[in-house]
Amino acid sequence: MTAAALFQSILASLPEIVVVTGACILLILGQLVRKGQQQFLVWASIAVVLIAALGTLMLAGEVRPAYSGMFVADRFAVFFKVVFYLVTVLTFLLSRKYAETEGIGSSEYYVLLLLTLSGMMIMASATDLLSIYVGLELMVLCTYVLTGFLRQQPRSNEAALKYVILGGVSTGIFLYGVSLIYGLTGTTQLDRMAATVTGDPLDPGLLLAVVFIVAGLVFKVGAVPFHMWVPDVYEGAPTTITAFMSVGPKAAGFAVVLRVFLNPLVAASNVWIIVAVIAAVTMALGSFVALVQDNFKRLLAYSSIAHAGFAMFGVAAGGADGVASVMLYLLIYAFMNLGIFGIVIMMRNGDFSGEVIEDYAGFAKSHRGLALLMLLYLFSLAGIPPTAGFFAKFYVLVALVERGFVMLAVIAVLLSAVAAYFYIRIVMVIYMREPEGAFDPALTPAVGATLAFTAAGTIGIGLFPAWFLRLAQHAAVGG
Amino acid sequence: MTIPLLGLIVFTPAVGAAALMFVRNDDVVRWMALGVTVLDFVLCIAMLGGFDTSTHEMQFTETRPWVPALGITYTLGIDGISAPFVFLTALLGWISVLASWVAIDRKVKEFMVSLLAMQALMLGVFCALDLFLFYVFWEAMLIPMYLIIGVWGGDGRVYAAFKFFLYTLAGSLMFLIGIIMLYFHGGETFDIRTLMAQDLPFQVQSWLFFAFLIAFAVKVPMVPVHTWLPDAHVQAPTAGSIILAAVLLKMGAYGFLRFSLPMLPEATVHYSTLMLVLSAVAIVYGGLLALAQDDLKKLVAYSSISHMGLVTLGIFTLNLRGLEGGILQMFNHGVTTGALFLSVGLIYERTHTRSIADYGGLMKAAPVYTAFLALFTLSSMALPGTNSFVGELLVLSGAFAANLAVGAAAVLGALLGAAYLLRMYRKVALGPASIGVRFKIRDVNAREMAAILPLAVFVLWIGLYPKPFLEIIDASVKHLLAQVHGKGGAQ
Numbered sequence: 001m002t003a004a005a006l007f008q009s010i011l012a013s014l015p016e017i018v019v020v021t022g023a024c025i026l027l028i029l030g031q032l033v034r035k036g037q038q039q040f041l042v043w044a045s046i047a048v049v050l051i052a053a054l055g056t057l058m059l060a061g062e063v064r065p066a067y068s069g070m071f072v073a074d075r076f077a078v079f080f081k082v083v084f085y086l087v088t089v090l091t092f093l094l095s096r097k098y099a100e101t102e103g104i105g106s107s108e109y110y111v112l113l114l115l116t117l118s119g120m121m122i123m124a125s126a127t128d129l130l131s132i133y134v135g136l137e138l139m140v141l142c143t144y145v146l147t148g149f150l151r152q153q154p155r156s157n158e159a160a161l162k163y164v165i166l167g168g169v170s171t172g173i174f175l176y177g178v179s180l181i182y183g184l185t186g187t188t189q190l191d192r193m194a195a196t197v198t199g200d201p202l203d204p205g206l207l208l209a210v211v212f213i214v215a216g217l218v219f220k221v222g223a224v225p226f227h228m229w230v231p232d233v234y235e236g237a238p239t240t241i242t243a244f245m246s247v248g249p250k251a252a253g254f255a256v257v258l259r260v261f262l263n264p265l266v267a268a269s270n271v272w273i274i275v276a277v278i279a280a281v282t283m284a285l286g287s288f289v290a291l292v293q294d295n296f297k298r299l300l301a302y303s304s305i306a307h308a309g310f311a312m313f314g315v316a317a318g319g320a321d322g323v324a325s326v327m328l329y330l331l332i333y334a335f336m337n338l339g340i341f342g343i344v345i346m347m348r349n350g351d352f353s354g355e356v357i358e359d360y361a362g363f364a365k366s367h368r369g370l371a372l373l374m375l376l377y378l379f380s381l382a383g384i385p386p387t388a389g390f391f392a393k394f395y396v397l398v399a400l401v402e403r404g405f406v407m408l409a410v411i412a413v414l415l416s417a418v419a420a421y422f423y424i425r426i427v428m429v430i431y432m433r434e435p436e437g438a439f440d441p442a443l444t445p446a447v448g449a450t451l452a453f454t455a456a457g458t459i460g461i462g463l464f465p466a467w468f469l470r471l472a473q474h475a476a477v478g479g
Numbered sequence: 480m481t482i483p484l485l486g487l488i489v490f491t492p493a494v495g496a497a498a499l500m501f502v503r504n505d506d507v508v509r510w511m512a513l514g515v516t517v518l519d520f521v522l523c524i525a526m527l528g529g530f531d532t533s534t535h536e537m538q539f540t541e542t543r544p545w546v547p548a549l550g551i552t553y554t555l556g557i558d559g560i561s562a563p564f565v566f567l568t569a570l571l572g573w574i575s576v577l578a579s580w581v582a583i584d585r586k587v588k589e590f591m592v593s594l595l596a597m598q599a600l601m602l603g604v605f606c607a608l609d610l611f612l613f614y615v616f617w618e619a620m621l622i623p624m625y626l627i628i629g630v631w632g633g634d635g636r637v638y639a640a641f642k643f644f645l646y647t648l649a650g651s652l653m654f655l656i657g658i659i660m661l662y663f664h665g666g667e668t669f670d671i672r673t674l675m676a677q678d679l680p681f682q683v684q685s686w687l688f689f690a691f692l693i694a695f696a697v698k699v700p701m702v703p704v705h706t707w708l709p710d711a712h713v714q715a716p717t718a719g720s721i722i723l724a725a726v727l728l729k730m731g732a733y734g735f736l737r738f739s740l741p742m743l744p745e746a747t748v749h750y751s752t753l754m755l756v757l758s759a760v761a762i763v764y765g766g767l768l769a770l771a772q773d774d775l776k777k778l779v780a781y782s783s784i785s786h787m788g789l790v791t792l793g794i795f796t797l798n799l800r801g802l803e804g805g806i807l808q809m810f811n812h813g814v815t816t817g818a819l820f821l822s823v824g825l826i827y828e829r830t831h832t833r834s835i836a837d838y839g840g841l842m843k844a845a846p847v848y849t850a851f852l853a854l855f856t857l858s859s860m861a862l863p864g865t866n867s868f869v870g871e872l873l874v875l876s877g878a879f880a881a882n883l884a885v886g887a888a889a890v891l892g893a894l895l896g897a898a899y900l901l902r903m904y905r906k907v908a909l910g911p912a913s914i915g916v917r918f919k920i921r922d923v924n925a926r927e928m929a930a931i932l933p934l935a936v937f938v939l940w941i942g943l944y945p946k947p948f949l950e951i952i953d954a955s956v957k958h959l960l961a962q963v964h965g966k967g968g969a970q
Contacts, residue, residue, distance in 0.1 A: 420645070
């Protein structure tokens with residue numbers, strides 16, 4: 001590699017380098033910060049993310065392949081990275097007070113989140129199965145630790161252990177698929193794979209390899225049949241981490257899924273049938289099981305499974321609109337899901353856990369504004385216009401019908417009618433019950449800012465989707 | 480630059496709702512809500528003043544790009560078919576506020592915000608000329624209506640609110656798929672006027688016809704997807720019932736008129752017999768159910784099913800008299816049933832019972848009230864001289880021209896209507912004063928009079944001189960018929 005090529009490579013991956021370096025510096029600095037001054041860590045972490053974001057946007061002008069085809073900084077990657085930055089910054093803002101309440105506000109917490117971010121960024125940019133693997137592992141290893149961060153609580157430990165074991169198995173499956181691909185095609189680069197295959201793309205060996213890779217990735221996005229970890233991990237992990245995982249790593253998983261599926265090799269095989277089945281079953285399971293949940297976090301876990309299913313429909317649709325619809329869906333989902341999680345995090349104050357849905361009975365009576373925000377997020381999650389959640393679903397359906405998958409679209413809407421039930425059930429609890437006790441939400445300025453921002457996104461994208469749609473469409477066609 | 484009158488009409492209540500959120504005092508909230516709805520009504524009258532009855536073209540159109548990448552625009556406009564319902568919605572807006580003046584005593588602000596939001600969305604539905612925009616208005620209505628039923632309703636309100644929400648949502652979602660299919664088959668546009676000019680293959684038309692039918696049938700409601708209506712009506716507060724009966728139910732029929740007939744003419748003609756039969760079933764079945772009710776609101780709710788059956792019957796006769804009668808009957812049903820629910824609400828506020836058995840001899844206690852009740856009951860029965868007579872006569876003559884058996888069923892429905900309404904009136908107003916009303920009942924006061932009198936005026940006005948109303952719809956209905964038969968073959 002020449003010096004010029006190396007320079008180009010470093011330039012292309014500058015944001016990742018910034019985040020990793022920042023994380024390392026914070027790890028050292030964190031040891032020097034005295035107790036009670038952890039505010040500094042939050043702002044420093046946010047600063048690191050913002051610098052990286054600035055770098056990403058400044059480099060966004062052109063496509064920059066790097067590291068001999070292992071990595072690329074293109075519009076597709078930029079779109080996802082912006083989503084990741086957004087999610088991470090909002091998680092930091094939500095974390096301050098919560099981490100203090102739970103006693104987990106040490107520097108490692110913030111450093112691990114930054115490292116997770118770098119893993120997700122590598123995933124979004126990776127164009128080789130091995131660099132995908134590196135990013136994936138970096139991301140999940142950090143989330144394993146973060147899941148178990150409430151080390152006093154058995155629930156959190158159990159979740160982390162489950163996550164590690166199941167995650168390890170799925171990574172193994174993924175790697176096995178990669179090794180099969182390498183054996184059959186002699187390369188792990190996504191672009192070259194298709195070119196080297198001369199024979200039938202429906203070769204059983206290749207199909208097997210693709211299925212293994214898909215299985216590994218499906219685990220990360222929490223789709224059926226690799227969804228079992230989701231409810232336990234979401235329930236056991238610190239709520240801030242749950243909020244983060246439900247949008248960030250999930251979006252990263254979808255970024256990889258889309259990149260792999262944009263590949264002509266995979267597109268030629270009939271994998272879309274598998275994806276369509278996965279999508280339908282995932283959505284059905286998420287929606288139906290969520291109906292009977294009493295725990296708010298568990299309900300949101302199943303809701304996130306259902307949403308992963310809906311986004312999967314976009315993957316099944318394929319084509320430029322299919323890809324763009326998934327991307328837009330993930331962006332919108334980040335806003336509304338972080339919003340509703342922000343409320344749950346805010347309710348955690350003193351002895352009040354705010355994890356049971358019944359805890360919210362009559363919330364609208366004393367806190368009109370916050371209840372209205374919840375209403376907004378919940379109706380958006382249910383996909384009722386004029387919220388952004390509706391437009392996200394609408395665009396996926398457009399992509400499906402465009403490709404002729406009308407039956408899939410019908411299945412998708414019928415299942416989202418089921419899903420609507422449990423969201424409006426929460427609305428019912430907050431608006432139509434009498435309060436049993438007083439509420440004392442920990443509404444710090446940081447949490448308030450997060451809620452205001454997510455609410456603005458949820459309603460703003462719903463009313464004026466044109467700009468965001470164009471962004472997703474430009475990013476989806478690549479280059 | 481001209482004033483975007485329709486945009487003003489649609490968004491005035493929305494702005495009012497947003498402004499109300501910052502008001503603390505309940506009385507100020509009430510007066511502000513009344514002010515906003517009256518202003519909206521005045522704007523609406525100004526609009527009707529400039530309405531040209533000689534053309535079927537869309538009027539007062541305004542358009543702006545919204546989501547250019549998908550061909551979605553913000554386009555509003557009205558013709559003779561939508562104009563009466565814009566007016567009806569605006570009229571019932573302030574009547575609903577008056578009806579909730581004292582009946583809603585907790586969370587007044589939230590109620591008025593929901594009511595105004597509802598008003599804006601309903602007006603939007605009737606004005607939208609872009610399918611996507613239409614769907615956004617159509618579906619967003621679920622949110623305020625769910626709250627109105629669920630928060631301020633009766634004892635079984637939560638169940639009723641869920642039932643309403645899920646039924647309507649499930650119906651609408653098929654409609655959404657239909658819209659997207661129409662988008663791709665109709666040249667990637669959501670513009671309603673362009674889509675009307677498309678000539679779709681019959682296969683596609685049939686598919687879309689049933690996708691639309693599910694959504695519209697739930698809203699109308701047609702048998703067998705009517706079961707949400709009695710629950711929603713019984714549990715909803717008075718204003719909620721008025722809005723449901725007077726405006727929401729019209730949207731299903733409006734959907735048929737705006738989409739199914741002009742866009743899917745061949746399928747409409749092909750399946751019109753099925754629709755006539757379904758309508759006839761609704762007329763008779765709704766009437767029979769109403770006959771068996773003891774609850775006043777339930778009785779009116781089931782009578783609504785019967786009357787809306789008459790409306791869809793008129794529409795699917797696909798002849799001029801039937802269609803004009805159907806549309807006039809939609810308007811009439813809005814006025815009359817809205818008034819009946821208002822009357823039931825007024826008496827319920829005094830006695831807190833809706834059971835017919837508890838009433839009797841109301842005429843002596845509250846003569847003015849009973850006189851109004853008599854007028855609306857007679858109007859609901861379509862007595863000559865009242866508004867419904869004109870509409871029903873037109874529908875029946877259209878129905879007999881289209882199908883003898885269905886016409887006979889409609890007449891049977893009218894007979895049943897006379898039976899259950901007269902029975903209701905006799906038990907409530909006549910006879911000896913019974914237990915429930917032995918305590919002194921105050922007659923209507925000035926506020927209630929202000930709410931009920933305009934409706935009575937319309938009952939008599941349309942009944943005695945329907946010409947101006949029929950003139951508004953005439954050109955558009957003729958054009959609609961040309962659209963249906965021009966492409967769907969002569970019937």
